[in-house]
Amino acid sequence: MRYFLFIFFSILLSVVNGQQNYWQQQVNYTINVQLDDVNNTLTGFEQMEYLNNSPDTLGFIYLHLWQNAYKNDRTTFSEQLLHSDRTDFYFSNDDKRGFINQLDIKVNNTPAVFETDSAHIDIIKLLLPTPLAPHSKAIISTPFFVKLPYNFSRGGHAGQSYQITQWYPKAALYDSHGWHPMPYTDQGEFYNDFGDYTVHIALPANYKVGATGLLLSREETTANVLPAAFDNNSNKIKKPFFPKKQVEETTVVASSRKLQTLTYTANNVTDFAWFADKRFIVKADTIQLASHTVKAFCYILPENAELYAHSMQFLKKAVHFYSNQFGDYPYPSVSVVSCPQELFRVTSMEYPMITLMCEETEMELDATIAHEVGHNWLQAILATNERDHAWMDEGFNTFIERKYRQRYYPIDETKAIKGVDFSGLNGAGAHFLLNNLIALHKDQPIDLTSKAYSFNNYGAIVYEKTADWLEQLEKEIGVDAMHRVMQLYFKNYGFKHPQPADLKQVAERVTGKDLSYQFNKIYQTGWLDSSTIKKTTQLKILIPGLDNKHHYINLSPIAGYNSYDKIMIGAVLHNYQLPLQKFQFLVAPLYATGSSKLNGAARIAVNRFTQKQWLETSLSAVSYSINQFETGNNKPLILGMQRIVPSVKLTIYNKDLREKDKWVLQARSFLLKEDLLDFTTITTPTDTFDVLDKKASAYLINQLAVGYENNRILYPYNARLIIDQGSKFIRVGFTGNYFFNYKNGEQGINARFFAGKFVYLTPKTFLSAYETGRYHLNLSAPKGNEDYTFSNYFIGRNEFEGFKSQQVMERDGFFKVGTDLLGNKIGKSDDWIMALNISGNIPDKYNPLSILPVAIPLKFFFDIGTYSEAWQDNAASGRFVYDAGLQLSLLKDGINIYFPLLYSKVYGDYYKSTLGDKRFWKTVSFNINLSALRPNNISRELPL
Structure with a gap:
């Protein structure tokens, strides 16, 4: 019993001592500031009263100069926006950027020096002339000048509408864990000391202002009322005046203009913001x-x-x-x-x-x-450290907001399932994303620093999963108990800086339970409660199922088209949904109205997901028509193909989920059966005639591919090595792409490099060269008959005249011109080729199509390349050949039309001799790139 009492009083004493030992700094601000709405600047003077309530003697104080986050594109803020796929600030002009300068800091009237943080230009280290002892204060004063940025993030201006936030030199917070200097970021918020503010705002009289605190007074004047100076004798800010140095360095509002000075006070706050608009x-x-x-x-x-x-x-x-x-x-x-x-x-x-x-x-x-x-x-x-524990603000708030929504906008469960209703109000889009991230092992724990989260995880985890976790906690302890927890938490820690352990302590005190099991979940990934993810299977017709509560089998009509099958109609039965299932299947039979054939496609796949890897094992099959010939009896002979492809693909992701790079390794075999023409001569007693029929040819292509790509928003790039092997050849191709952004980030110049090598596995003869011709390397973009794995969509795969014959695919040298009717095509090689393809957007001011109501990007292209045969004696062309022209891109590069304007003489001679009149339109080519339509912004983090 005495032992028990000893333990009890020890715990009680430690709690009491903990409360007595708690301390937090206080920083009071008095600021005079004037807005120049002509130049979008602030000129100010600040006095900071820093009260050291800590038990430590301070030799320096960190200050935040967060307006310098907008100074250039090398700040943490700029880099973080790029991680979030935003380039608007990175490509902004200087007139839209901002900064803070003209500091002349004094501490207790003594000039002080400061050091700029080597990694962050928006943090400085103020060296105190005299160390600041515990339970004493320092008076820090400085003038400052701010060029306001355009509002890229939370604050700045849009024209003469002003959102003045994070605008003054601010002390970083010091607590029992030490200093918390932090650069400004758009993802992740703040951790500030409490203090009392008095702020005098001078601006033109026709502006209306909303601000933190209460408006004490408003005075009108025609004189410049600019930042006041510090009175060295009284330790107070003097009446406003404008120092001579600042007159020389700052453009000011004309003195005859009517101005107003507004005085605001706010007590026990962590920040001061104001907004002005006429x-x-x-x-x-x-x-x-x-x-x-x-x-x-x-x-x-x-x-x-x-x-x-x-x-x-x-x-x-x-x-x-x-x-x-x-x-x-x-x-x-x-x-x-x-x-x-x-x-x-x-x-x-x-x-x-x-x-x-x-x-x-x-x-x-x-x-x-x-x-x-x-x-x-x-x-x-409850001023928590939002950089280290963002969930304590955003997640807790989302939990309460859900209660608000449910009261005033209850969800009709008969019409909308949580996770499906994308109204925005119910947060279903983020919740749907959360479930996908968890299912694919791409989620992160609730309790991480803000900078550690990927863009998708920040919203899905910090807001949604935290709210789910709190709802689960509420379900366990009861609604009434949860309400008491929130009220006691606010009562005990209001105007303090609570930590996660403090919330846990309050919850356990209210409930009398050990809640370690529940609170440990904030440090884990995965489902909060695996029992909630049991799914039933449902059939959905016409509209695919989207929510995370069911395994859906979807049935819907589909249609297709090619030149030989004409319109194909059918249905697709599949279980593809987000998140991707471990087992997937698709069956799509199609009836072809032109060939009267039953075509279609089918695929099964088994997926295994980890945070760093996605392993997919699949088997697919497809069948459709690829050519037709007239037989003379008004019934065309339709040639078809069947393809079966077993495949194993391994995707390896960066261990840092914020990064967009990954390795892709794939091995697959193409088991192909292709109809070929079969000419048979039949001899009768009275006549001899030829019969046109078809015969099947079966062959195998093995393929090994290794690729690396970085889908970052700025300067993305990728590289891929593909090795194809047939019975008589090995074909090696390397392709690298690098995109140079300009303007708004979406436009830019893409550089593509290709190098290929062809190797015979049997002795090279005239016959083997003929038989492997479709596999040879080609500077010209391959046509449909050269798509030997049948991996691309062609309207008319084997057409040799008309617009259908002008379709090309992006492979090999990818020239937009060719010499298809020559026996030995220019740029074709059974040895090696190299090519460089450059294409880029034409800026709007030079784009004649920019006047149209629909945005149609006009691009230029330039191709240059060489090949083995060009280096031989008596070559058919020069060692280097080229083409250049204009490119019209539609549907986000899903369809590209190429208009060659310049090309090597060898191509010009070919066109003159073979194409005849109106040959310009016959040189035009086009490409259909279905992969460009995939949702790439999601696939940066999800395996699509």
Whole structure:
């Protein structure tokens, strides 16, 4: 018994001591700032009162200069946007970028020096002239100048609409774990000290402003009211004035222009943001809570007036709802600001007492107002470290937002299944993605640093899976207990910086249970509860099944076409869905109206997924017609083919899920049966005549392919080595592609290099050269009859005249011109070839098609190559041949039409001698690239 009491009091003492030893810094700010809406700049002066409540003596303080994140394309912010497949900032002009400078820092009136972080230009290390002892304070002051960027992320400007966030020099947070200097990023938010703010904002009088805190006063003047200086004697900011040095370095608003100075105060907040626009329609109201009255404001742009008609009602509902969940909203004001429509792509973002909304529908606006206002409890008051534990804000908030949605927009389970309804409001798109990531072993744990997440995982895990986990916890402990957990958590840790262990401690205190099993799930991948993933099998007709609750067998009509079968109609029965199943099948019989044949395709595959690998073993079969001949009896002779392909493919992914590179290794065999013409001479007593028939030819092609690709958004590249082997040859081809982005990132120049080698496995003779002719290397892009594995779609595979004969496929040298009617084609080799293909977008200002209402990208192409025979004596062409022209790309490069304008003399001579009149149109070629239509943005992380 005494032992038990000793343990009990030891634990109690440690808890008490832990509470007594808890400390956190406080940083108070007084800032004077003036907006120049001509040059989109801020000129300011800041006084920072830094209170060292820690037990440590500080020799330096880290400061965030987050506007420098927009200074160039070598910042962490720029690199992180590229990881998220965004290039808009990377390719932006200097006038859209921003920075902060003109710092002249003094500490307690003593000039101080600082060091710039070698890796991050938006972090500096302020060296204190005198070490800051525990329980003492330092007064840090500095002027600063900000060039506001275009709003690429959360803040900046769009024209003369201003979203002023992360705009002043800010102290990094110091806690028991040490300093937390962090560069600005778009993925991953903040970790700031609490403090009291007094902010004087000077700007033209015709602007309306919404800001953190309460507006104390507004004064109008015609004089420049620019940042004040620090009074060395009184340790206070003096009346505003404009230092001479800054007059010389800064373009200022004309002194005759009417200005206003707005003074705001905000106490016990972690940040200060403000928004200014001349067009704001301001709605004001009050929200009565049990403890106090809250002033409520909506700042609405005229272009969004209809959308925001009920915004005040939404705001009031949100404050009451979250107050009921956690406890009364403690601040004196709450505001919602609508962003310009050109910024709707920017994510809505919260700051203490104010949030910027960028939504497009009223239902989304209602739910998102609730979500963003809810961050006042979870981000502004329970100020967790969002870089290290983003889920403690975003995931917890999503959990509460779901309750809000269910109350005001309940899901009709008869019409929508969770994970299928892509309305946006119900978050089903992210939840659907989450289930796919988990099933394919591409998910990450809930508790990771923000920078560790891939783009898809950040939304799916931090928001959705965390909310699922909290719902599971609520189911285990009960709704009432969960409500008490949230209220006690907020009561105990409001205006502090809780850690994951603190939430666990509160939950266990309320429930009296050891919840380690549940809380350990935040460090694991995979399903939260494997019992919930048991699926039943259902048949879906016409519309494929999409949700994650069932294994679907889908049945729907399909159609196809080629020149010989004409229109083919049929049905496809398959179980393809997301996530990809371990066992997949597809059967698609097609009746051909032209050939009166039953064609079709079938495929089965077995998949094995791990986080780093995808192993697919498959068997496919296909049958269709490839040629036809007139027999003279009005019944054409149709030639067909059948192909069976066993395949093993291994995809190896980068262990860092943020990266887009992977290796692909594949071995497969093409078992082919092809109809050939069979001429038979029949002799009778009265006559001799030829009979045209067909005979089957069976052969085998083995293929080994090794590829590497990096589908990063900036300068993507890939390389692939393919070795084909037949009974009489080995064919080796290497292809490399590198894309040089320009403009908005989607446009650019692609460089393709090909090198190939052909080797005979039997002695080279005239007969063996003839028999292997279709497998020879070719500078010209192969036509349908050279597609010896039948892996590409051709409208008229064996046509030799008309537009169907002008279809080519991307392989070998990929020239857009050729000499198909020559016995020995120019550029064809049974030894080796090399080629370089360059193609690129023509910028809109030079593209005559840019005036059309539909965007049609016009490109140029240039091909140059050489081949073995060109280096022999008496060669048919020069050692290097070339072509160049214009390329019209449709359906995102799914269809490409090539117009040759320049080419080597040997091609020109051929055209003149063989094509006759109107030969320009006969030189035009086109390519159908079905693989270009795959959803590549998803396939960057998912195996599609």
